[in-house]
Amino acid sequence: MFNPSKLAISLDREGEEPIYRQLIRYIRAQIESGELLPGTRLPASRDLAKQLNISRISVVNAYAELRAQGFLSAHAGRGTFIAGDNHNGNGASNGNNHASAPETPTTPDRSIREMMRMARKPGVISFSQGSPPTDFFPVRHLRDAITTVLDRDGARALGYEVAEGYAPLRAAVRDYVSALGIRCNADQVLITGGTQQALDLVVQALLSENDILVTENPTYLGMIDIARTRRVQLHGISLDEDGIRLDMLENFILDHHPKLIYVMPTFQNPTGTVMPLHRRRQLLNLANEYKIPILEDAVYHELRFEGESLPPLKALDDNGMVIHASGFTKMMLPGIRIGYLITDGPHYERLVRVKQAADIATSGLNQRAMHLMLERGVMAQQLERNNRELLRRRDVALSSAARHLPPGSKWNVPQGGLYLWVQLPKTGPSAAELYVSAVQAGVAYAIGSVFYTNSCGGHRIRINYGVNKPADIEEGFKRLGRAWRELACDYADIEKSPLL
Ligand SMILES: Cc1ncc(COP(=O)(O)O)c(C=O)c1O
Numbered sequence: 001m002f003n004p005s006k007l008a009i010s011l012d013r014e015g016e017e018p019i020y021r022q023l024i025r026y027i028r029a030q031i032e033s034g035e036l037l038p039g040t041r042l043p044a045s046r047d048l049a050k051q052l053n054i055s056r057i058s059v060v061n062a063y064a065e066l067r068a069q070g071f072l073s074a075h076a077g078r079g080t081f082i083a084g085d086n087h088n089g090n091g092a093s094n095g096n097n098h099a100s101a102p103e104t105p106t107t108p109d110r111s112i113r114e115m116m117r118m119a120r121k122p123g124v125i126s127f128s129q130g131s132p133p134t135d136f137f138p139v140r141h142l143r144d145a146i147t148t149v150l151d152r153d154g155a156r157a158l159g160y161e162v163a164e165g166y167a168p169l170r171a172a173v174r175d176y177v178s179a180l181g182i183r184c185n186a187d188q189v190l191i192t193g194g195t196q197q198a199l200d201l202v203v204q205a206l207l208s209e210n211d212i213l214v215t216e217n218p219t220y221l222g223m224i225d226i227a228r229t230r231r232v233q234l235h236g237i238s239l240d241e242d243g244i245r246l247d248m249l250e251n252f253i254l255d256h257h258p259k260l261i262y263v264m265p266t267f268q269n270p271t272g273t274v275m276p277l278h279r280r281r282q283l284l285n286l287a288n289e290y291k292i293p294i295l296e297d298a299v300y301h302e303l304r305f306e307g308e309s310l311p312p313l314k315a316l317d318d319n320g321m322v323i324h325a326s327g328f329t330k331m332m333l334p335g336i337r338i339g340y341l342i343t344d345g346p347h348y349e350r351l352v353r354v355k356q357a358a359d360i361a362t363s364g365l366n367q368r369a370m371h372l373m374l375e376r377g378v379m380a381q382q383l384e385r386n387n388r389e390l391l392r393r394r395d396v397a398l399s400s401a402a403r404h405l406p407p408g409s410k411w412n413v414p415q416g417g418l419y420l421w422v423q424l425p426k427t428g429p430s431a432a433e434l435y436v437s438a439v440q441a442g443v444a445y446a447i448g449s450v451f452y453t454n455s456c457g458g459h460r461i462r463i464n465y466g467v468n469k470p471a472d473i474e475e476g477f478k479r480l481g482r483a484w485r486e487l488a489c490d491y492a493d494i495e496k497s498p499l500l
Pocket residue numbers: 130193194195196197220222264269297299326327328329330334338339
């Protein structure tokens with residue numbers, strides 16, 4: 001008989017080893033010593049968590065991993081049992097197995113690393129990262145561009161670039177954004193190491209420790225990470241279907257005097273929300289009235305495959321309140337790490353100084369290659385191709401979600417960008433509780449709560465439908481649905497578990 005009361009004395013709550021790993025060790029030891037016999041039913045996760053005074057997710061994760069290692073089996077509607085005689089197989093005999101087991105990422109910095117790791121794990125279909133279609137990366141065009149640059153510029157392409165960026169690329173960015181309605185000179189363009197660095201530079205240049213940064217809630221995980229690293233206070237304002245709630249924003253401004261407002265007006269990450277024109281104008285008016293600069297993140301602006309395009313905030317900004325951040329990473333390829341900032345006089349010099357202190361300059365070779373690809377029309381061609389494919393993949397994701405996600409799930413229908421923002425039924429496992437089981441089943445996603453500034457969104461998940469091929473999208477949803485159902489059966493028996 002499984003006796004959880006013994007476990008309390010052996011749990012080290014202050015130690016380095018996560019509680020769920022300790023639980024795995026304990027249960028394994030009981031199985032190996034013969035105290036727990038095949039066929040023994042384990043308590044439901046909620047009951048065991050209560051009994052041991054630990055979080056339920058620890059138990060859920062421990063069960064999931066023990067199932068993956070072949071020690072436990074789950075039977076829909078009946079519960080979790082010690083597996084028959086197969087507990088020496090499938091990794092159970094491999095003492096290293098749990099060293100590489102997935103961990104549930106629940107803080108932004110760990111989440112980003114974990115999502116990157118999951119994305120590379122063989123056999124796992126990863127919906128978690130923020131990449132555009134990897135199978136569409138323009139490998140040949142990039143190779144040609146680099147060869148041409150090296151033949152043309154030789155060693156000049158390999159030295160230190162100036163901090164502001166390679167002059168022809170700055171001019172090309174000016175031309176590029178002018179097509180979106182942004183009027184600027186090339187000397188207002190600062191080339192950065194991706195959009196991520198652009199955001200970080202602005203936070204460093206404009207805010208001091210403990211200053212307040214206002215964002216949408218939920219917001220981009222990378223910005224939460226920046227705020228924590230730079231020790232600025234982050235405050236999230238709820239969104240409605242038109243974007244950030246301006247009534248709440250104004251109240252917050254009046255009470256707390258934030259230094260910067262960060263928004264993603266088009267295809268907000270993670271919700272996919274698009275701010276309509278009237279809200280864009282109202283937001284600008286508000287910023288202007290209280291003299292608070294806006295950092296506009298437009299990284300998904302061009303990833304539109306349906307509906308009408310709207311001007312970026314910077315195109316509507318008559319008073320120099322908006323700093324525009326974007327990059328060629330989502331439009332083309334993340335690995336080239338080219339982003340840019342467009343800003344007016346007062347902030348520009350300071351941003352250049354921070355940029356120089358950060359990394360001297362963005363790779364001159366990559367800047368030249370990017371410039372050439374813009375000149376050759378590769379960017380425009382790539383964008384068109386990607387958007388056509390994103391539409392196809394979105395449709396596959398929508399139909400797969402309808403087929404495989406549990407009844408009661410909800411999601412948006414994005415007209416662009418990369419993400420489905422899914423709400424799982426609140427009666428079942430949370431996104432964090434499901435995570436390890438999902439990865440064991442061969443699918444990874446981004447846990448919704450990590451995008452919130454106040455740990456909401458427990459049943460939300462973000463799915464990148466753009467990065468995988470259609471057949472893998474369907475398969476990924478199928479695995480996700482299966483993992484959910486398996487875990488939900490554990491939930492169902494919790495209510496009627498006779499064991500404890
Ligand atoms: C909203 C948003 N901003 C910025 C970035 C960073 O992009 P980049 O690869 O250009 O640094 C991402 C990446 O996921 C993002 O989603």
